Amino acid sequence: YRRGLDCYLQGVRQLCTKHNVLWIADEVQTxxxxxxxxxxxxxxxxxxxxxxxxxxxxxxxxxxSAVLANDDVMLLTEPGEHGSTYGGNPLG
Structure with missing residues (x-):
């Protein structure tokens, strides 16, 4: 693994906050x-x-798999609104 530029993710966080954009970090591979x-x-x-x-x-x-979110996001989701591709698997 080779990291990108130092402070890149801090810049992403700042831009998303400044422009009221939801930041989703997909850490499936990282x-x-x-x-x-x-x-x-x-x-x-x-x-x-x-x-x-x-x-x-x-x-x-x-x-x-897992989806983690802050309270501002999770409190918008009502029971039954969240599904997954693994939801029907008897092992998952």
């Missing part, structure tokens, strides 16, 4: 230690509004 930190966003100590994790949660053995 999360859970693959970059030397728990998450790639941890390198710059920034928090996206939504964080996506998958595949590495189960080491590719089971169909597992």
């Amino acid at each position: 999360g859970l230690g693959r970059t030397g930190r728990r998450l790639a966003v941890d390198h710059e100590n920034v928090k996206p509004d939504i964080l996506i994790l998958g595949k590495s949660l189960s080491g590719g053995v089971l169909p597992v």
